[in-house]
Amino acid sequence: MDPVIRSIRADEWPAVKELRLAGLQDPVAxxxxxxxxxxxxxxxDSFWRERAAGAAEGVLERQQFVAVESGGRWVGSVVVLVEEAEAEGALGGVSEVRQGHLVGVFVRPEWRGRGVTxxxxxxxxxxxxxxxxxERVRLFVHERNSRAEGFYRKIGFVPSGESVPVPGDPGARELEFVMKRP
Structure with missing residues (x-):
């Protein structure tokens, strides 16, 4: 059975924490x-409570979406941050338009390739x-994360030509991919 996709609720901070920690143990984390x-x-725990409350259903500045299998286990997630026009974005730079910024993309390995992402x-x-x-949605992908880059291209994101240094590794780059409003 396919997982249900939905927004998180503020009281689900333990699941937010568990899925994030699982993602950070992935080989390409x-x-x-x-x-x-x-x-x-x-x-x-206060950090995780605030994180969940700040991206829960009804919040307009950001929203976390999860894939939940029938037993209640979270199997994937993505977060949309809203960046206002003329304001500095999450990884720097200033956009001329109001945009979404996708972050925290993770799907458990056993669910990859099954349409969940x-x-x-x-x-x-x-x-x-x-x-x-x-007006547009953007995301950044590490220049060596070819699996993620291939997925983003497949669903319609295109390189903007912009990049930023990877925090803590100035020799590496995060490449910006964008999708304009249909």
């Missing part, structure tokens, strides 16, 4: 996330266009 497992596991992105993009009313 060093390319996909800007924190380590050791950093995340050391954070107090596509469904998560469809929900996230629909929310970005319809609820947040953004």
């Amino acid at each position: 060093h390319l996909a996330f800007l924190e380590t497992y050791q950093e995340a596991v050391a954070k107090p 596509e469904r998560l992105f469809a929900y996230a993009l629909e929310w970005a266009w319809e609820v947040a009313a953004v």
Whole structure:
């Protein structure tokens, strides 16, 4: 049975924490996330409560979507951050338009290749266009994360030509991919 895709609720912080920690243990986590497992596991429960409340259903500045299998286990997630026009974005730079910024993409290995990531992105993009009313959606991908880059291209993201240094590794680059409002 396919997982249900939905927004998180503020009281689901333990599941937010568990899925994030699982993602940070993935073999390509060093390319996909800007924190380590050791950093995340050391954070107090108050951090995870605030994180969940700040991206829960009804919040308009950001929204976390999860894929939940029938037994209640979370199997994937993506977060949409809303970046206002003329304001500095999450990884720097200033956009001329209101935009969504996708972060925290993770699907458990046993669910990859089964359409879960596509469904998560469809929900996230629909929310970005319809609820947040953004003009474009962007994401960044590490220049060596070819698996993720291939997926983003497949679903319609295109390179913008912009890049930023990877925090903590100035010799590496995060490449910006964008999708304009349909």
